[in-house]
Amino acid sequence: MSTAFDVLMERGFIEQTTHENEIKEMFEKEQVTFYIGFDPTAESLTAGHFVTVMAMAHMQQAGHRPIALIGGGTTMIGDPSGKSDMRKMMTTEQINANAENFKKQLSKLIDFSDGKAIMVNNADWLLNINYIEFLREVGVHFSVNRMLSAECYKSRYEKGLTFLEFNYMLMQSYDFLELNKKHNCVLQLGGNDQWSNILGGVELIRRKENKPAFGMTFKLLTTSEGKKMGKTEKGAVWLDPNKTSPYDFYQYWRNIEDVKVKECLSLLTFLPMEEVNRLGALEGAKINQAKEVLAYEVTKIVHGEQEAQKAETAAKSLFMGGAKSGSIPTTELDQSIFEEGIDIISLMDKANLIQSRSEARRLILQGGVSVNDNKVNDVNVTITLSDFKDDDTIMIKKGKKVYHQIKCVNQ
Ligand SMILES: N[C@@H](Cc1ccc(O)cc1)C(=O)O
Incomplete structure (x- = not known):
């Protein structure tokens, strides 16, 4: 029998784990209550959140119990992890409205019926914290020296990290402690940018409660250039159908x-x-x-x-x-060209689609050229016989409106 760990491993989700062997064993033996937090910083979840939602769904399918935490409290602070700038401070109204949308979206993707999953909002406990009590109970367990060396803040030292944001890690760690006490939640999952925050909670529970707690992070989807996936020139790819x-x-x-x-x-x-x-x-x-x-x-x-x-x-x-439609301009080219293969820029040149090679290069880099409805991402891409469809044609689209057909002929 393969466990949830095996499934996530085989599918390539897992990036880092705090205690791999113990986590594996736990997945074999018991139903695990775990949590993932989502800060409602925008009106909708994005494609970027979707990897963690899928991991949550796989875990649920394997019989474990997810807690989806909406960060109504943490969003008042703003997570500095991996960010080069401080976020704009958001109003309570904005945060609450976004939180409602997040809840609706998550309810469509995860089964919350009959206690199969739990939804919580950390505003319910974070907003009422007593400062001095919190420092004495939680703050005492954190080493500032260690926090300053955490990977997630590195990108912030140039522009400066405010004391406001520096507290974020403690808030998230406190969430894990709270869920551990209230719901016996023993595992926190998240994107790999959350590693330091997750580790904070794991160690807090271990120190303060003397109980086991675990963390695991997932791969963040990136493009081959290392940029975050799920973004277009127009902005994020949203899960809300009204936004995307x-x-x-x-x-x-x-x-x-x-x-x-x-x-x-x-x-x-x-x-x-x-x-x-x-x-x-x-x-x-x-x-x-x-x-x-x-x-x-x-x-x-x-x-x-x-x-x-x-x-x-x-x-x-x-x-x-x-x-x-028949009205599409067509250029006929001999099959031998495609047997050898021809680069996209030369092909566009042969079809009189461009004024200069540099124009073509620019267009391609801006994502303005597609072949057979596939965006060309590489200026050196080669078109060969295998790109032709059954009717010996390929379609080049330049910009939004210009269609041009290439017909492969055998003279
Ligand atoms: N910090 C997480 C969200 C989060 C908030 C609170 C938590 O307890 C856990 C996770 C993020 O930015 O994605």
């Missing part, structure tokens, strides 16, 4: 970089690993099949099957509609 339409949401995953497809299938869908491995091994033009499955599955989880189907149909018909 199910169609745009679908298209984001449909146009993901080739090298990220397998990782996303593994972390963001429930497909069995055999299927993830099969799809992840597809190459050349076939990788588009894998991207279609990814986009469909992620959209289904977040927006439901109907919206996923609609988005898929719309994406396909937009592309096919363009291709079939």
